[in-house]
Amino acid sequence: AQVFQFPVIYDTMTVYDNLAFPLRNMNTPEYKVDPKVREIADILDLTPLLSRKAKNLTADEKQKVSMGRGLVRDDVSAILFDEPLTVIDPQLKWKLRRKLKEIHERFNITMIYVT
Secondary structure, three states: OEEOOOOOOOOOOEHHHHHHHHHHHOOOOHHHHHHHHHHHHHHOOOHHHOOOEHHHOOHHHHHHHHHHHHHOOOOOOEEEEEOOOOOOOHHHHHHHHHHHHHHHHHHOOEEEEEO
């Protein structure tokens, strides 16, 4: 999976639907989609935003949704982060870096971080 410098999400979709999109695109049964989306939303602190349209999110929230789209799939063994925090407020960068470290420890997934 890849997370780009500028978030790749669908502005007309909700946060929930953006996170669910990769799973639905793989024809994952809906009963498996919902728990996975909620798990990733919880990890990324997106749960309160699940029903919000992506166009109404801040830059850091959009980037977290973009990260979540990569994490939601169980078949991903590595994630390439291509300068994912460039568009983020400097004070929020440290928080998101810590979140990336937590994700790495929790999922034990290979993460390549390009700066």
